[in-house]
Amino acid sequence: xxxxxxxxxxxxxxxxxxxxxxxxxxxxxxxxxxxxxxxxxxxxxxxxxxxxxxxxxxxxxxxxxxxxxxxxxxxxxxxxxxxxxxxxxxxxxxxxxxxxxxxxxxxxxxxxxxxxxxxxxxxxxxxxxxxxxxxxxxxxxxxxxxxxxxxxxxxxxxxxxxxxxxxxxxxxxxx
Numbered sequence: 001x002x003x004x005x006x007x008x009x010x011x012x013x014x015x016x017x018x019x020x021x022x023x024x025x026x027x028x029x030x031x032x033x034x035x036x037x038x039x040x041x042x043x044x045x046x047x048x049x050x051x052x053x054x055x056x057x058x059x060x061x062x063x064x065x066x067x068x069x070x071x072x073x074x075x076x077x078x079x080x081x082x083x084x085x086x087x088x089x090x091x092x093x094x095x096x097x098x099x100x101x102x103x104x105x106x107x108x109x110x111x112x113x114x115x116x117x118x119x120x121x122x123x124x125x126x127x128x129x130x131x132x133x134x135x136x137x138x139x140x141x142x143x144x145x146x147x148x149x150x151x152x153x154x155x156x157x158x159x160x161x162x163x164x165x166x167x168x169x170x171x172x173x174x175x
């Protein structure tokens with residue numbers, strides 16, 4: 001695996017090294033030793049899959065609040081998405097900055113999202129699935145978000161939004 005720091009402190013793009021032959025391909029999606037060697041968590045306590053039917057669907061910007069903020073390892077396992085993170089850590093040198101990257105089943109790329117970041121994505125294809133691995137258990141009372149189009153961040157989304165939940169649409173401005 002290749003670990004590339006993003007411009008946001010503590011967040012990494014992780015590219016898998018695949019072996020391919022006439023049968024198909026094989027790659028490691030996680031290795032505790034390699035993650036820990038890069039200062040990333042070696043343990044995830046929960047996994048979830050987000051299934052998305054329609055191109056242009058936007059989910060986010062989600063995070064889990066203190067005292068149990070969660071880190072996330074996100075990988076697109078079907079289709080493709082534009083994945084976005086925002087640093088909400090007030091003492092961070094990259095506070096309120098955002099970063100986006102394309103994750104797809106074909107590029108095999110994952111994104112590690114540190115605790116204290118908001119996360120969201122927009123689907124680039126119909127029928128896109130994301131696999132999440134989280135460092136903390138989901139706590140409904142700590143689930144929160146910020147608005148996907150909040151001017152405090154100025155996120156540039158690649159497509160017109162075709163589907164979004166009322167919850168995501170109604171998140172407050174960060175300021």
